[in-house]
Amino acid sequence: MGITGKNTFNRRISIWKGSLLLFGLLIAIVLAYFLWQIHQLQQVFFKSSLDHSKILANVVERNAQNALISQDAVEKIIRIFLGNTARFVDYLDAVEPFSDQELSEFATESGLAGIRIVRENGLYSQGPPNWIPVQHIHCQSESGILRHLPADHLFLLPLTGKETHACIITGFPAVQIETLRESISLSHLIDSLSNLPGIEYIRVDAMKDHEKLTDFPSVTFNLYNNERVAETRVCFGRDVLVLGIETRHFQSRTRQLWHEFFFFSSVLACIGIFFSWILYWNQSRYLNQIKSVERELARQREDAALGRAAAAITHEIRNPLNAIGMGLQRLQIEVDDLPDEYMQLISDMMKAVSRTNAIVTDIRQFAIPLTPQKQKIRMGEVIAHILNLYAAKLADQGIVVKNKLVHDPEIDSDMKMMEQVMENLIKNAIEAQPKGGYIALISNESNQYLYLSVENAGFDADIEGIIEPYFTTKTRGTGLGLSIVKKIIAAHGGQFEIESPDPGILRITIILDK
Numbered sequence: 001m002g003i004t005g006k007n008t009f010n011r012r013i014s015i016w017k018g019s020l021l022l023f024g025l026l027i028a029i030v031l032a033y034f035l036w037q038i039h040q041l042q043q044v045f046f047k048s049s050l051d052h053s054k055i056l057a058n059v060v061e062r063n064a065q066n067a068l069i070s071q072d073a074v075e076k077i078i079r080i081f082l083g084n085t086a087r088f089v090d091y092l093d094a095v096e097p098f099s100d101q102e103l104s105e106f107a108t109e110s111g112l113a114g115i116r117i118v119r120e121n122g123l124y125s126q127g128p129p130n131w132i133p134v135q136h137i138h139c140q141s142e143s144g145i146l147r148h149l150p151a152d153h154l155f156l157l158p159l160t161g162k163e164t165h166a167c168i169i170t171g172f173p174a175v176q177i178e179t180l181r182e183s184i185s186l187s188h189l190i191d192s193l194s195n196l197p198g199i200e201y202i203r204v205d206a207m208k209d210h211e212k213l214t215d216f217p218s219v220t221f222n223l224y225n226n227e228r229v230a231e232t233r234v235c236f237g238r239d240v241l242v243l244g245i246e247t248r249h250f251q252s253r254t255r256q257l258w259h260e261f262f263f264f265s266s267v268l269a270c271i272g273i274f275f276s277w278i279l280y281w282n283q284s285r286y287l288n289q290i291k292s293v294e295r296e297l298a299r300q301r302e303d304a305a306l307g308r309a310a311a312a313i314t315h316e317i318r319n320p321l322n323a324i325g326m327g328l329q330r331l332q333i334e335v336d337d338l339p340d341e342y343m344q345l346i347s348d349m350m351k352a353v354s355r356t357n358a359i360v361t362d363i364r365q366f367a368i369p370l371t372p373q374k375q376k377i378r379m380g381e382v383i384a385h386i387l388n389l390y391a392a393k394l395a396d397q398g399i400v401v402k403n404k405l406v407h408d409p410e411i412d413s414d415m416k417m418m419e420q421v422m423e424n425l426i427k428n429a430i431e432a433q434p435k436g437g438y439i440a441l442i443s444n445e446s447n448q449y450l451y452l453s454v455e456n457a458g459f460d461a462d463i464e465g466i467i468e469p470y471f472t473t474k475t476r477g478t479g480l481g482l483s484i485v486k487k488i489i490a491a492h493g494g495q496f497e498i499e500s501p502d503p504g505i506l507r508i509t510i511i512l513d514k
Helices: 003-095 100-110 174-184 186-194 247-264 268-334 342-367 379-389 391-397 416-432 482-491
Strands: 114-118 124-126 145-149 155-158 167-173 199-206 218-224 227-236 241-246 375-378 399-404 410-413 437-445 447-455 495-499 506-513
Touching: 003 114, 003 155, 003 167, 003 174, 003 218, 003 227, 003 241, 003 268, 100 114, 100 124, 167 247, 174 447, 199 227, 199 447, 227 247, 227 391, 268 342, 342 495, 375 416, 379 416, 391 399, 391 416, 399 410, 410 416, 410 506, 416 437, 416 447, 416 482, 416 506, 482 495, 482 506
Parallel strands: 399 437
Antiparallel strands: 114 124, 114 167, 145 155, 155 167, 199 241, 218 227, 227 241, 375 410, 437 447, 447 506, 495 506
16 A cells, blocks of 8 residues: 555544544533433423422412401401491480390391390390300490301300490301301312312421521422422421422423434434524513413402402491481481581581592592493583583682683593593692682594693692592592593593693693594
8 A cells, every 4th residue: 555545544534533523522512412401401390390389388378368368357347237237226226125026127137147235224135036145245345346156157246335325236147257268278278279280289397396497498309109299398487388299291301302312312402402492482472471461360350359349348438428417417407406506517527428428439430440331422511511510619719711622523432421530630620729720621633533631730749640549639539530530531442641841730631532
């Protein structure tokens, strides 16, 4: 063999060795990448398991908190209901003492378990017969204290009557309340969560003496019913929430990766990067959609909870308000020989009741959903009606109305709601200028929209804060006026804009579809 042939052979040997080395290096890189993927998969699985545990811990904790809040709220409502009933019974008994039969009928109509009236001479009336299991209740020490008798499924409230000075005991059946407590209890929640897919078990363990807070959260692989599970442990108050998560999907994915390595080692890195990017992109888009849906659901739940709370509160407040109002009206009508100062006091009290009722109405309207009953209307007619109502007040305060409504097309809107919108805007403008000023009403339109602006002087508040619920600079009022306006406009599919073009000037613009 010549020198040239020998050199060619050596070059071929070198290329072969280089190719072998390069292939081996590629296999080593793919293997390293695969092992790293396995490690990352395990870390993601661990993190996902811990996230699940933290979410469940938050769910359990929030459920416990909500259970306490619900229990307090229910007991407060029951206490108010029984207290109001007892005071009403006391009033009626002072007029004419109840008989046992009348108390039984009254309790049945009021949804009560029973009523007992223990008078000062020791005699008592009650209905229905033998409804109360407790024979000795001391009104002097227990008056106004709600008692729960689980064995008898009963709530009791003793109250000393102001009219008769008798001890009035009212009872409320507690079966449904106790059922509600059981349904939101910690054990019931854990049993429900244990049945979720992918969860093998959930339990709450006491923290051991040798364990420290720094040991949590943690996740380990354990055997449960001869199957491998990922057991996570997170702090839950002074206890530990233990969650066992099944790993079948994780193990299946790990075996699949090993198979892919043996069969596709040469292209595993490229395919892994490509599909990882696709997965990340899809997951990001999916997570964004989930977050958007969760935000909307959270808002709807808050609105629903606020609506229920507002309905309950306004119902409980309006009943005594109506009773007070009717009582004051009777005093005005039936009592002729009261001094003028007492008649003035009654008039002032009726005005206070009216203001309180208006506040309750605002709160209820802000909380409940709005459904406009649309019809063809003109905003000019609505504004003229409101200005006519406030004409005397405008004149008294020296406020000049600059009417620049040059555009007044017919629009599809709810007449009553639009009257409330304009009344709130004009009323706010009047109250902002007690020493005089102006109100400018400006309209404009495009092919699709009607633009209506209300501008006034006397503005000295935070422009960002005035549309927030319950924000007010007045000594009286709920601060819901502009919030209700914004809600009504939103219910019509319109827009609400607020600005201060000059210092001390406020301009509010509503935009409605024509």
